[in-house]
Amino acid sequence: MNTSILKQGPYLIAILQAGQSDSDLLQLQETLLEQVGRFRSRGVILDVTLLDVMDSFATRTLRGIAQAVSLRGAETVIVGIRPEIAFAMVQLGLDTRLSGVLTALDLEEALAILNRRCREGMCRD
Amino acid sequence: MAEQTNQDSTKSLMEEIGITDREIANRCAFLELGEKDIKELLGIDPVAEAYADPVIEDFYKHLLNFEETRVFFQDRQVLERVKRAQKQYFARLTRGNYDKDYIEDRLKIGAVHERIGLPVKAYLGMYNFYLRNVAARLFDEYKNDREKALRAFLSLLKVVFLDMGLAIDTYINRREQLIGKQQEAMRELPTPVLRVRERLLILPVVGVLESYRAHQLTEQLLESIGTTRAKAAIVDITGVPVVDSRVANHLLQTVSAARLMGATVILTGLSSQIAQALVAIGVDLSQVKTTVDLQSGLEEAERLLGYRLVPAGDKARSDQLHP
Amino acid sequence: MTDVVQITVRSDADIILVRQQARMLAKELGFSSSDLTLIATALSELARNIVEYARQGEIVLSQIRQGSRRGITIIARDRGPGIADIERAMLDGYSTGKGLGLGLPGAKRLMDEFEITSSLGQGTTVKATKWAR
Secondary structure: OOOEEEEEOOEEEEEOOOOOOHHHHHHHHHHHHHHHHHHOOOEEEEEOOOOOOOOHHHHHHHHHHHHHHHHOOOEEEEEOOOHHHHHHHHHHOOHHHHOOOEEEOOHHHHHHHHHHHHHOOOOOO | OHHHHHHHHHOOHHHHHOOOHHHHHHHHHHHOOOHHHHHHHHHOHHHHHHHHHHHHHHHHHHHHOOHHHHHHHOOHHHHHHHHHHHHHHHHHOOOOOOOHHHHHHHHHHHHHHHHHOOOHHHHHHHHHHHHHHHHHHHHHHOOOOHHHHHHHHHHHHHHHHHHHHHHHHHHHHHHHHHHHHHHHHHHOOOOOOEEEEOOEEEEEEEOOOOHHHHHHHHHHHHHHHHHHOOOEEEEEEEEOOOOOHHHHHHHHHHHHHHHHHOOEEEEEOOOHHHHHHHHHOOOOOOOOEEEOOHHHHHHHHHHHHOOOOOOHHHHHHHHHHOO | OOOEEEEEEOOHHHHHHHHHHHHHHHHHOOOOHHHHHHHHHHHHHHHHHHHHHHOOEEEEEEEEEEOOEEEEEEEEEEOOOOOOOHHHHOOOOOOOOOOOOOHHHHHHHHOOEEEEEEEOOOEEEEEEEEEOO
16 A cells, blocks of 8 residues: 655655555655655655554654654654544553654644744755 | 333343353352252251241341341331241252352342342341351251251351352442442543633643543543644643642643644643642653643743733734834 | 454554454444554554564454453464563563564553463463453
């Protein structure tokens, strides 16, 4: 299952699918990093609204994406962690693993955050 | 409502209490109640039938001597009916077949005693009186074979203890149901989630935050953040008398979960005692935005949301300052 | 009375299948949606451990009814290498694989009851139960 990646101006938006396997996630990581370079993107939005579970593997992979994306000079925002999933992540102790990553309630908010960060010169122009 | 009551009464007590075939077998095994005992008991059944009436008479004479038990038998007719039922109950002890029907029957009788409010101590006391009375009669009957009397009596003791276990289970079951209902009622004691402004929520928490309510609070808050797209939420715990490490950790988790969703939680109303207690037990709240009272919490939230509070009279001037 | 589902786990696609099955069974028992997520997450961790360390194993999901209580029990069993030091494996952040080291201790926190037995060269069995509130 391929994750669709949308290009929206200087940003890339990846919408993760329910029932995504581990290899899909790893594939996504590779594609995203390649595209950040190709499009000189300033931000990546990972939309996880559709995920049924955020386990330690998914969390680790998303954190890895955020870290690698930042090494390529762009910011990552995770969008759409649902209430029950946020709660499970905290119970699992995964929240601290994402403490360096920006989160937002929805796409609009995520775009606003990225716009603000870029205005403040916190990402490359 | 009526339908539900019907449904409950058709459900067997065994099922309700969770007594399975295996559980029955376990209880019998633990009491070492087996074939030998059944034979022993069936063997004294004719004797039991003979002493049934005098035992019942003694039994009720004893019960009527005490205020605590007398109150249950004020009415003569009631007394006669209960005597007959009790005689049957005792008679059943020496009839073998301690199967599912037996268990269900015993549970039902236990539940009746519970319902009329007979205390457990009275139930046990009554059974004790019965056993002593029967022991005397058995040893009298088998004067020449005291071994036999003892064997029969010990077997009877096992069945009686099986009965007592079941009866006590019905008492416990009822209490558990009661506790469940009270918890249910407490769950309905809600913490309102108030929307103060666009994307700003306030949760005034009042009363003791035991773990169920704390869990509920978290669920409610996270759910509300999701549905209202709130960016900030103020949890005001001015009305919470005690915050132990469990509750504090729960609050921490809530704050963290809200952050994962993309919202900020501000904790307000930590009294100085609570603040000191938290420090003393080593709860680290440094990752949490806390303010001394609701007012400063609101100001903090508004800053987060990008609001600027300006007195109405100053409007013109502030517009000039920030065109 | 008890409904049992047994699933062989050997790839990450099976992990997804297991989660879906568990959600279905748990939903029938009246678990809240946040509890469904906790169960699915715990299961995800346990199933992933199987795939990662033992390559293959099985997950048995059973509905349990005890009096008025309803619950779901997960048994995750493999004949893999086993765990040398269970106490250490149950510590946060300890991992010999590619995870975050939160799998076992995390799954324990997500469930109400949790037992683990393991012996080197024999495999590992985890039994975990969650009760509906």
